[in-house]
Amino acid sequence: MAKAVVLGGGISGLSSAYYALQEGTSSKFAKVVLLEASNRFGGWLHSTKFEDGAVFDYGPRSFRPTYVGSGLNTVELALKLGLRDDIIAVDKRDPSNVRYVYKDKKVHQMPGTILDAIRVVPPLKRRLIWTAYQDTFAAKATEDESVHSFCTRRYGKEIADIMGDAMVRGIYAGDSKKLSVRSTLSQLYNLEQQKGRTILARGPMVSMSKPILHYITNWTMWSLKEGCQQLPDTLVKHLTSPQMSAELQLNNKCTKLTFKDGAAVVTSDKGEITTDHVFSSIYAR
Ligand SMILES: Cc1cc2nc3c(=O)[nH]c(=O)nc-3n(C[C@H](O)[C@H](O)[C@H](O)COP(=O)(O)OP(=O)(O)OC[C@H]3O[C@@H](n4cnc5c(N)ncnc54)[C@H](O)[C@@H]3O)c2cc1C
Secondary structure (H helix, E strand, O other): OOEEEEEOOEHHHHHHHHHHHOOOOOOOOOEEEEEOOOOOOEOOOOEEEOOOOOEEEOOOOOEOOOOOHHHHHHHHHHHHOOOHHHEEEEEOOOHHHOOEEEEOOEEEEOOOOOHHHOOOOOOOOOOHHHHHHHHHHOOOOOOOOEHHHHHHHHHOHHHHHHHHHHHHHHHHOOOOOOOEHHHHOHHHHHHHHHHOOOOOOOOOOOOOOHHHHHHOOOEEEEEEOOOOOHHHHHHHHHHOOOOOOOEEEOOOOEEEEEEEOOEEEEEEOOEEEEEOEEEEOOOOO
16 A cells, blocks of 8 residues: 655644544555644644643634535534534624624624615625625636635625734734635635626535434534643644554655655655655645
């Protein structure tokens, strides 16, 4: 069986290693080595629990279940890892679901009801119904673009400046004019590509077992009792168990990747590894 090296020990790298070693998959690898440059696993998922029980998340502080793709997959992963009793889910009817935006020195509640679509909801000046209309007839993009450009084209500049910008800052602490819509809001990008519109459209459901869909029916987001870092921490425990016995290396930065005679050669701070497959989850630059 083949060997694999995973670059990066954030949630992407750890989950790649987990799936590569999972029993019952046709592509199970004989050996997986994971290289992490820093002195801890988890990447952006980083939490501290204080003595009084309070949990502080430094980066991500919740997961969205969504009924397609990666959101649903993450719930399934947490359940497979035995975290069911540690999940804290937020119900659709919970008041904490209301979103606020600070604009023009005021805090504004974001629109959230059907009625809000037909009236002007400050700080927006245009009714959302026109946004849905514009989205229905906007042309499909032929290549990737920034979130801001995508939102301007499909929903108008006001939505791009206020809601798109706030959303990207809230999720990624990033700049909507710099982040790729395909990478960060892939669901919207895929809806445009597949359905030609994004607001009054539904994406294809992934084939997941029905109990999971039933389990998350009323969730809008979820986290874990010990904070988001509990997910990578639990992956590390599983990966280093005798059943999986992955080799996880901290303080070992990949510095070069070359290909020779059908194999990949990974050069890192601690030497060279020749392998059949490489899964990279490190920064693209
Ligand atoms: C402030 C903030 C808040 C966020 N909030 C949310 C949220 O609430 N919900 C949500 O779903 N998402 C949120 N996100 C996005 C989410 O954090 C990321 O999408 C996710 O953590 C990315 O995981 P990753 O494993 O791909 O990358 P990372 O977490 O960046 O992990 C990459 C790892 O690779 C290592 N590495 C880098 N270079 C090398 C190298 N050369 N060799 C070996 N290792 C290397 C790094 O040290 C790091 O550990 C937020 C992001 C930020 C910044």
